[in-house]
Amino acid sequence: MVKISRYILVFTAIVGLSVVLPQFYRMALEKPGRNPLIQYSCIDHDFIIFRPDADDKWTNREGTKLTREAYEKKLPFMYTRQLVMDRTMPDSINGEKINIQHAGIFRSNFRITPDEIHAPKPKLYPLFESQSGRANLEMPNDFFRITWRMEFIDAQTNRILEDKSRMFSAVLYNRGFQFPATSINGIPTTRKSYDEGYLVIDSANQLFHIKMVKGEPFVRQVELPTGMKFKTIQCVDFSDKLYYAYLFTENNELYVLTPYDYMLEKFEVDDINPDAYEIRIYGDYFNFNVITIGNGFIRTQVVDRDHNKVDEYAETRPTYDMRPEGKIGQFLFPAELKMTDDNSSYVNFFLKMSKLYWWLILSLVLIIAQYFIIRQRKKNIRTEIIDLMLIGLTGIFGFIAVNIFPNKFID
Amino acid sequence: MWKSIIYKEWLKIRWFAIIYAALGILVVGNIFLKVQHDFEFSQEAYYWYSILFNQYRFYEYSLFKFVPLIGALAIALAQYFPETVNKRIKLTFHLPINENKALMVMMLFGAFCLFAIAAVQLLLFTGLSLVYFPAEIVQSALISIAPWFLCGFVVYFLTALIVLEPVWKYRFLYLLVTATFVPLYLQTAAARAYSPALPLLSVFTVLLSVALWFSGYRFRKGEM
Structure with a gap:
């Protein structure tokens, strides 16, 4: 012993x-290693790169050195304020006259990292009133869970609100929702510009849009192609209001869900794996830069506003295991x-x-x-x-x- | 004979155990005094929201994280340090009972006291949590504090090992091992983040319960 x-x-x-x-x-x-920022220039129709650690910080794809000013001019939608200040913002790009305010609406930034996917998720969420008639969203006094039914728990009394719970559960049931929910996705904060509730996956792998409109439940099922499963659904709050969410499938594909008509539109990009890679999506007036950053590589795929692929560029660099x-x-x-x-x-x-x-x-x-x-x-x-x-x-x-x-x- | 050994152990640790239990209850009470205060001064919904979405860990208040560790350290020192003064533990080894069994009974008694005090704290914590929070938040909090209580047992077993070790050089080396192992239980983490690690941490904790045999053996064999 x-x-x-x-x-x-x-x-x-x-x-x-x-x-x-x-x-x-x-x-x-x-030793630290900072990733380069690889962006697609709508001026050059080619990639330009910012390397924070290099002597030649700003270059194009071929490695030709650029000045900072020249670099910023090639990304007018990213450095709009600087270009306006310098009076070098172009009036038109690609033959299209540019209204800065209008173009700014289409700017969007999105980022997700694997540690956000592999993280303990809260099991209770606040359901905001989507049409309160108020300019700002207000925090409700109750939080919901979706287990064997949809239950609202009042934070003041720590008790279930039976009437509200029954009302929402009944509507969900009538719309074909299979309890319990396996994934609840939304933007649970009052600091968003508007509320669109939650996108919820049920136990039969069906996707539902659930929100509260004037105190009443709004439930809509989203038609999914057969067998489509998601790694994660990330709701977004962009000023163009063109999408409810980015949806990342088990096949490492990327979709967006459009509002009102609930269409799933595919981005023509591949190997978008939020389980393993950091994903960044920068949208502007002309394109989306879909960037994947993994251990030892960075890849930027560019799609146009119709989500068709325009170009792509990738770089590798030595990982920790490869360095001395x-x-x-x-x-x-x-x-x-x-x-x-x-x-x-x-x-x-x-x-x-x-x-x-x-x-x-x-x-x-x-x-x-x-x-x-x-x-x-x-x-x-x-x-x-x-x-x-x-x-x-x-x-x-x-x-x-x-x-x-x-x-x-x-x- | 066994009753006497247990009674002897109780005499050694009783004040430390009582003080640890009282401290634990006070700390849990203080946590919920703060919760009650915060509920009064801010909206309950915002408080829940902070816990669910802003990583507010109400259970970390009053250094609750370190209470099981400090309690276990105190009880282990109270129980085993007197045995090393003039090598008194040798008296136990001269009793007509199995030496390993005697050590095991000592260790089990100490561990049982820790368990009983932890159970009181956890029951109190769970009961008060359920007054203010729904099951999801309570469950997350319990998963988050579980490694701290497991850490208490690990500290108890390893302190017993260190104190009973007869050679100072090895005491120091065991202390280094303890310093590498104990932090595994005390990582700063989001609520429920420890859930995948808990089974293995529990296994390690149970395995370490026999650590005392090693230095006890070295002690009775007269290693200097």
Whole structure:
């Protein structure tokens, strides 16, 4: 039993060390790397790039250096204020006369990161009054859940509002909603320009639009192509009011949902995977820049306002594992254990094994070192076989652990 | 014989256990005093909203996160430090009972006290939470505070290991291991973020309950 307690302690030390040592190593040696901003210029009809870390910060796709002013001129919808200040904002672009105020309506910014997808979601939401007649949205006093029915809970009394719950549940039921909801998506804040309620997926994978209009439920089912499933639905509040939401499918496709007619329109882009990549979508008067940023790459796909593909550009750069400090790290550590991960907001045991097997060399050296330690202590090698195996498997973590918890008396 | 051992353990830790229990109740009470105050001074709906969407963690008030850790540390020191003075634990080892079993009973008694105090705090916390919040918020809060209470047990087991270790050099090394392991339970995280890690953290906690055997063995074998 004492032996077991020792191995449990050794295991504990291995777990603790495999979190702490790689973390210290990274903090000491990891170099930051900022992603370039790759944008499509509606002037040049080509990509221009801003690299914050480079000497030549502003270039075009071919690498020709640009001045900051020249760069900004090529992105008139992004740097409109600066160009207006400099009196260099063009009157017309691509043969179209540009009204700055009108063009500004079509500007939109959207960003989603994997840690927002892999995050604990609130299970209660406020349902705003969509047509209150007031200029500003007001926070309701109750929050809803959709479990076996749609229930509203009054925050003041912490009790269910039966009448409201029955009314909404009945309408949902009559519209074919299959309880419970599996995903509730909206913009639960009063700081939005208007309210459009929530887009809710039910247990039969049907999509519903639910909102409250003058105290009454508004429920509308959205027709989905057969088998379409979503990784996430992100409702948006853009000034052009052309879309309710960006919808990211399980097939890594991107759709928008249009208001009133509830049409799903596909963006002609591919590999839009919010599970693994940061997604940015910048819209302007002419185009949408759909940017995906993953580990070691950045890719910009451009679609026009009809969502047809215009062009695309991608760059790769060395990841941490490919850089010298990462390679030395993979020599020192067989694995890295983290409690948090860049792609998740959860706390969990995130184990990342070394892709290279160089750590086996260090393990071998450490086994030999341990052999000499055993010899020096005049111990029987047979009783230390498990320790040597642990060092072989866990490298420096095991070596430190078996020496912290001595095997002296347990022969 | 076993009753006497348990009674001896109780005599050692009783004041610390009572003070820890009282501190825990006071801290939980203080958390809900703050909740009640905030409910009075701001709208209830906004308070719920802050918890649901603005990452407001009402249960972190009054350093509740560290209460189980401090309580466990105090109880472990009270229980095992006197045993190291003049190596008194050897008296226990000279009793006509199994040495490992004696250590296990000591450890189980300490752990039971911690469990009982944690249960009181958690019941109080849950009961008061349900007055102010719906089940979803209460469940999230309980998942979020669960690792702190598991941390209390881990600190208790590892403190016992360190205190009973006879060699100072190893005490220091065990302390380093503790310093690498305990923070796994105390990460700053959103409500419910710990849910995937809780099963494995619970397994680690249970496994560490036998840590005491190791230094107890070294102690009774006279390692210096």
